[in-house]
Amino acid sequence: MKIKNVLSLFDGMACGHVALNRAGIEFDNYYASEIHGPSMKVANKNHVNIIQLGDINTWKSWDIEDIDLIIGGSPCQGFSSSGKGLNFNDPRSKLFFTFLEVLEHFKPKYFLLENVRMKAEWLQIITDHLGVDPIHINSNLVSAQNRPRYYWCNWDTNQPTDKQIKLTSILEKNHQWHPASIVGRRINPITGKRNDHDKSLPYSQCLQVKKSADKMGCLTTVAKDTLLSSKPHGRYPDAYNKTIRGKDWRELTPIEYERLQTLPDDYTKGVGDTSRRAMLGNGWTVDVVTHLFEELRREQDE
Numbered sequence: 001m002k003i004k005n006v007l008s009l010f011d012g013m014a015c016g017h018v019a020l021n022r023a024g025i026e027f028d029n030y031y032a033s034e035i036h037g038p039s040m041k042v043a044n045k046n047h048v049n050i051i052q053l054g055d056i057n058t059w060k061s062w063d064i065e066d067i068d069l070i071i072g073g074s075p076c077q078g079f080s081s082s083g084k085g086l087n088f089n090d091p092r093s094k095l096f097f098t099f100l101e102v103l104e105h106f107k108p109k110y111f112l113l114e115n116v117r118m119k120a121e122w123l124q125i126i127t128d129h130l131g132v133d134p135i136h137i138n139s140n141l142v143s144a145q146n147r148p149r150y151y152w153c154n155w156d157t158n159q160p161t162d163k164q165i166k167l168t169s170i171l172e173k174n175h176q177w178h179p180a181s182i183v184g185r186r187i188n189p190i191t192g193k194r195n196d197h198d199k200s201l202p203y204s205q206c207l208q209v210k211k212s213a214d215k216m217g218c219l220t221t222v223a224k225d226t227l228l229s230s231k232p233h234g235r236y237p238d239a240y241n242k243t244i245r246g247k248d249w250r251e252l253t254p255i256e257y258e259r260l261q262t263l264p265d266d267y268t269k270g271v272g273d274t275s276r277r278a279m280l281g282n283g284w285t286v287d288v289v290t291h292l293f294e295e296l297r298r299e300q301d302e
Contacts, residue, residue: 001297002026009033009072014043015284016071023293038275067106073114112153139285144170145260147218160291170259180209180229207239221281223251262287
């Protein structure tokens with residue numbers, strides 16, 4: 001399948017470019033709108049043909065035309081359950097409406113928007129504006145990561161086949177460790193149980209170790225959200241003082257992050273590890289998007 005030009009909004013490190021290549025969709029130009037310097041550096045290193053356009057807010061000055069496909073994952077912080085729940089009042093999530101302006105201006109044949117799980121009323125607003133129902137896909141079907149996301153696209157889609165990928169298969173070391181995270185919790189000192197509603201209790205940074213070792217939790221931009229632990233399933237308060245980094249728990253390596261997002265090893269190499277983890281936490285699970293593009297290619301080939 002061949003299309004003219006691709007416009008990737010909030011392009012990040014160009015996961016969309018990787019997915020298009022894997023799906024066998026050819027294109028003349030790949031235009032990218034991004035402002036994060038390390039992500040742009042990684043994108044340009046891996047794809048020398050990318051044409052960087054800069055900030056999406058300057059889109060009216062872009063000298064481009066004949067856009068066949070617009071893709072993007074507008075910032076999700078306002079919708080995420082881990083955020084403040086500002087929805088469209090969050091200046092980052094409000095950029096969905098800028099995405100919509102660009103879409104309405106260029107009128108591409110195809111479009112794809114990705115975002116996080118959110119409240120039903122927020123989901124419906126996006127759906128009403130785009131005019132298509134989303135498909136809900138968890139990345140655990142194609143990777144070793146639980147990452148539920150919504151995808152709006154204007155072609156027929158189905159769930160990808162479950163590849164049965166286990167966490168141990170993507171780890172560089174310590175294969176027997178369990179998924180874990182360090183999170184703030186209010187712990188009752190008498191019962192040892194969590195009681196976040198009791199404001200009189202101080203927060204304790206707890207190491208929480210999952211029971212199942214099959215899948216990692218959802219990658220975020222914060223390393224402590226997705227760790228590995230050698231300790232048994234359970235909650236361990238005061239983690240930074242009572243557990244040992246490197247022995248009781250460790251951070252995922254950048255390559256393990258890349259594998260969870262189904263990117264090639266060392267795709268993000270060339271910038272600092274903190275930047276690598278952040279852009280990967282913000283990125284797409286490439287094989288999910290590849291599956292969606294393969295569905296588009298098959299539809300057009302029929």
